[in-house]
Amino acid sequence: MESVKTKGKIxxxxxxxxxxxxxxxxxxxxxxxxxxxxxxxxxxxxTDFAVVPGSPADxxxxxxxxxxLEINGAKIDEKHQLSDQIAKFNVGDTISLxxxxxxxxxxxxxxLEERK
Numbered sequence: 001m002e003s004v005k006t007k008g009k010i011x012x013x014x015x016x017x018x019x020x021x022x023x024x025x026x027x028x029x030x031x032x033x034x035x036x037x038x039x040x041x042x043x044x045x046x047t048d049f050a051v052v053p054g055s056p057a058d059x060x061x062x063x064x065x066x067x068x069l070e071i072n073g074a075k076i077d078e079k080h081q082l083s084d085q086i087a088k089f090n091v092g093d094t095i096s097l098x099x100x101x102x103x104x105x106x107x108x109x110x111x112l113e114e115r116k
Contacts, residue, residue: 018042041064094110096109
């Protein structure tokens, strides 16, 4: 709520991905290598991008079908959803994301921004 005092509004950190939580059922149905994480997917409409152009995720190289596995070492799963974990940070924070990207695990740094 510090943002209300300093900016006059609630400012939330923003990553810029559309995703589906990965469960064991989703893993089996889609032949995924993990039974946890956040699978980056586009929506049903043409305008429902998997990764919002120009967003922090886009700038970090996240693409559709990547799986976000961890944030700062904390596993993303059914009890620890991606959006809830992102909300713990502030605009301007740089976070470490462990992702599965094009067939391999890698760790990237992402600077969170304010949703525009």
